[in-house]
Amino acid sequence: MEHTYLKPYASCRYAHAATDAMLALANDIPIAVANAEEIIVDVFPEALSITNEVAPPTREGAQFSIPFNVAVAASRGAAALRPLERSLLDDEEVLSVAKKVKLRVAADFEQAFPEFTPSRVSIKVQDVFYTHEIRLPVGDVENPMTWVQTEDKFWDLVRGQPAEIQRRSDRIIAACSDIAADFDLPARHLIVELG
Structure with a gap:
């Protein structure tokens, strides 16, 4: 049990580093992410193997979409991903942010998987890029959730x-x-x- 990955979000593990990076950035940039000019998400190659639909029609599709998870994190916060509510599929702000997300494979992440599932999120605001990189997302064996984070997840699930x-x-x-x-x-x- 000590080497178990505990998922903080109801989504594919491949989306977790980008989600964590967006959550960190959303608190640091001077405007709402919805007003960003551009959002670039650098990923490892295997992350492109999931559906990554910008406007997924189902919750299952949403769970396997990095752009959608990043947009939910930016617009509604971590709790909205525990569990991922069906109403988010039609959320205009979430869909608007998801459309701005551009995925690309980063050269420095090409050999990362399976040891790491990294991501780097860059948000362009008024011609300035704000960037945050996550090599080990929260919940990873090497970056486990704290007791408080685990309890918060539990409460979000029974809300x-x-x-x-x-x-x-x-x-x-x-x-x-x-x-x-x-x-x-x-x-x-x-x-x-x-x-």
């Missing part, structure tokens, strides 16, 4: 569920936290809550 599920979720998180604090603790309490 909008009935009150009983919310209470049960509290108990599951507490049981996991107890086990993480003391590995000698039996897992019975967690198993009961998951049952």
Whole structure:
């Protein structure tokens, strides 16, 4: 279990580095990403093997689209990718940003896969490029999600569920936290809550 990739987003792992880079950039640039002139996403060659539809008609298509995931991250934030809601497929702002995304293979990423799944996102704003590179996306074995990030993902996934599920979720998180604090603790309490 220590060498497990925990996906922070409900999308193909190939899109995660670009998503992380966009999330970082969206906080750093002086205007909304929707007003950017150009968005260039440098990827490793295998990343071009997924569908990468700019306006995917299905959630499955969206999950395998780097331009769409980058646009959701820029326009709606990380929580919108956990899970990816069907309504995003018709979101005008997301689709507008996705149309600006240009994918290209970066020479320095050509030999990266499978050890790395890197991406470099560059956003052009008023003739200035802002760039952020991610070699190991969050959730990778070498860059694991923190406890807080994992808990945030869990809460995003149960958002909008009935009150009983919310209470049960509290108990599951507490049981996991107890086990993480003391590995000698039996897992019975967690198993009961998951049952």
